[in-house]
Amino acid sequence: MANPACLNADQLAFWETNGFLVLPSVFTAAEVSSMRAEADFILELIINSSLCNQRQSRRLDIRKRQTGGMVVRKIQPINDLSLILSRVSEDERLLRPMYELMADQPVLMEEKLNYKQPVQSMDGFRVPLDDDRFPVHNDWAYYLYNGYPDDIISSAITIDDCHTGNGTICVFPGTHHEHIDHNRVRNGLEVPDGTVDLSTGVLLDAPAGSVMLFHAKLVHTSEPNPTSHPRRVMIYSHYPQRANMGIDVRNGPNRLRESPWEWDYRRRKEIGEYVDEFRAEVNA
Numbered sequence: 001m002a003n004p005a006c007l008n009a010d011q012l013a014f015w016e017t018n019g020f021l022v023l024p025s026v027f028t029a030a031e032v033s034s035m036r037a038e039a040d041f042i043l044e045l046i047i048n049s050s051l052c053n054q055r056q057s058r059r060l061d062i063r064k065r066q067t068g069g070m071v072v073r074k075i076q077p078i079n080d081l082s083l084i085l086s087r088v089s090e091d092e093r094l095l096r097p098m099y100e101l102m103a104d105q106p107v108l109m110e111e112k113l114n115y116k117q118p119v120q121s122m123d124g125f126r127v128p129l130d131d132d133r134f135p136v137h138n139d140w141a142y143y144l145y146n147g148y149p150d151d152i153i154s155s156a157i158t159i160d161d162c163h164t165g166n167g168t169i170c171v172f173p174g175t176h177h178e179h180i181d182h183n184r185v186r187n188g189l190e191v192p193d194g195t196v197d198l199s200t201g202v203l204l205d206a207p208a209g210s211v212m213l214f215h216a217k218l219v220h221t222s223e224p225n226p227t228s229h230p231r232r233v234m235i236y237s238h239y240p241q242r243a244n245m246g247i248d249v250r251n252g253p254n255r256l257r258e259s260p261w262e263w264d265y266r267r268r269k270e271i272g273e274y275v276d277e278f279r280a281e282v283n284a
């Protein structure tokens with residue numbers, strides 16, 4: 001890459017010390033609105049194909065809330081479903097800062113769309129009675145099982161404004177310096193009680209279109225979104241090319257499993273054999 005540096009010395013020092021960096025308003029309002037349209041398209045595709053096939057997509061993480069209704073926590077993977085979003089994961093405004101932080105070409109290894117989006121109750125889904133919280137964890141606790149290096153960078157692109165009131169990501173600065181072994185808990189992996197001082201958490205406040213970069217060993221969490229609007233972020237994880245880990249090791253099998261069901265649903269919809277039951281905008 002021949003471009004001039006895009007991160008300044010203060011930003012590089014902040015990253016070294018804290019293990020995260022927020023770049024506000026990187027994407028334009030027009031780009032954000034097309035990301036929202038793509039998020040709606042993917043949500044409708046995955047929910048309607050699940051309903052049509054009477055088989056829940058493995059891409060879909062959905063829960064039944066104690067407070068009523070259901071919430072889509074995330075859909076993963078997503079790049080094979082949207083040209084626009086797959087292009088975002090290769091955008092220079094995202095790759096360039098990562099290149100500077102990891103001193104190598106970033107290679108995409110995982111992508112997901114965390115919706116935290118309330119939806120109406122629907123039959124036909126296996127939904128645990130749970131919420132859209134994410135445990136106190138680092139992402140490397142998951143990636144280490146596939147032999148990935150610990151200098152992966154995750155990046156959350158905010159599709160909606162993220163703030164203290166809607167379950168934004170909360171990071172624990174400096175925790176990236178040393179990995180903490182995680183315990184398996186109900187909804188994923190979590191650091192053992194007492195290993196991280198929870199009072200040091202920083203809630204990341206950022207308008208839609210921002211980029212939150214965080215080190216794979218940085219401990220983070222998020223509380224449920226209590227509002228009636230989605231709190232969507234796309235989270236990409238890139239590894240340094242030098243690790244030479246191959247392509248799509250973690251999510252490839254699910255793309256292959258799910259794609260034929262999605263195509264079958266689209267064909268049945270096209271010939272009028274199935275009519276969509278779910279619409280995203282009434283829930284937004």
Ligand SMILES: O=C(O)CCC(=O)C(=O)O
Nearest residue numbers: 114134139168169222235
């Ligand atoms: O979307 C969030 O609030 C956090 C998600 C997260 O940490 C993850 O998907 O690994």
Ligand SMILES: [Fe+2]
Nearest residue numbers: 137138139220
């Ligand atoms: Fe995470």
